[in-house]
Amino acid sequence: MLDLMEVMDRGLQLQSGETGVSKALKALNASQDHFESILALEPNVYGSTVGTFTTSADTESTTMPTTLMRLDRLQYIDAGTSKPAWDLDRVGATGDYYHTTVPLITAPATTGKPVKYWTNGKTVYWSPVPDAVYTIRYYGFVPASDITASGTFAYPDMALMPMATFATKLLRIGKDDDGTGVNEVGAQVFGPVIQALGRFNRDRAPGYDYRYTHST
Numbered sequence: 001m002l003d004l005m006e007v008m009d010r011g012l013q014l015q016s017g018e019t020g021v022s023k024a025l026k027a028l029n030a031s032q033d034h035f036e037s038i039l040a041l042e043p044n045v046y047g048s049t050v051g052t053f054t055t056s057a058d059t060e061s062t063t064m065p066t067t068l069m070r071l072d073r074l075q076y077i078d079a080g081t082s083k084p085a086w087d088l089d090r091v092g093a094t095g096d097y098y099h100t101t102v103p104l105i106t107a108p109a110t111t112g113k114p115v116k117y118w119t120n121g122k123t124v125y126w127s128p129v130p131d132a133v134y135t136i137r138y139y140g141f142v143p144a145s146d147i148t149a150s151g152t153f154a155y156p157d158m159a160l161m162p163m164a165t166f167a168t169k170l171l172r173i174g175k176d177d178d179g180t181g182v183n184e185v186g187a188q189v190f191g192p193v194i195q196a197l198g199r200f201n202r203d204r205a206p207g208y209d210y211r212y213t214h215s216t
Helices: 002-008 021-039 157-171 181-198
Strands: 049-054 061-063 070-077 084-087 116-119 123-127 135-141
Touching (some): 002 157, 021 181
16 A cells, blocks of 8 residues: 555655655544545445343443444344344434434333344444343444554455555645535545445345244
8 A cells, every 4th residue: 555655656765664654544544534434434344243232120221332333233142042033123313303302112011032123323222122142143333443554454445556556645645625525535446446345236126134023
């Protein structure tokens, strides 16, 4: 990535031991942060980090990890088999309006195994309120570690040039320059990569997942 930055700006000194390496790495990490902020907006893009929440008895909520930037899925883990038993349904908008309070439809006095959830990004609220300690597996997006001169890049090679391009652009911004165009550059260079990652499975139309059956 440092080599690519030198190709785009021949005045940079980014070989091992040269003076510009430290500042270029800061620009690359700012570039990666910007890329990840866009990536976090897209559902289910580029896989998921797997972790678990542990509920507490008679406690309606659990604090989310500060590193979790996107929540894709929650599953209740059966204590006997240590395998997923069911997906938790997200409580969201009703009639295109979001609730101003925690919109759990279960009465507060009701407790049991969680089947629904709602989150504000900092806290996950369970419905019904857990009556014991349960394990809930989450799938989501967590940012990669900072880029270092000798480290391994966390994303596919197709992201190398866009990230180096954006980092080089950051280094070219002067003290009194207008930085409003930086976000536009980010959208231009990262857009095709995120689009490609978001269409990983595209060989045919998606099927249907029927969760419930009804008989009359």
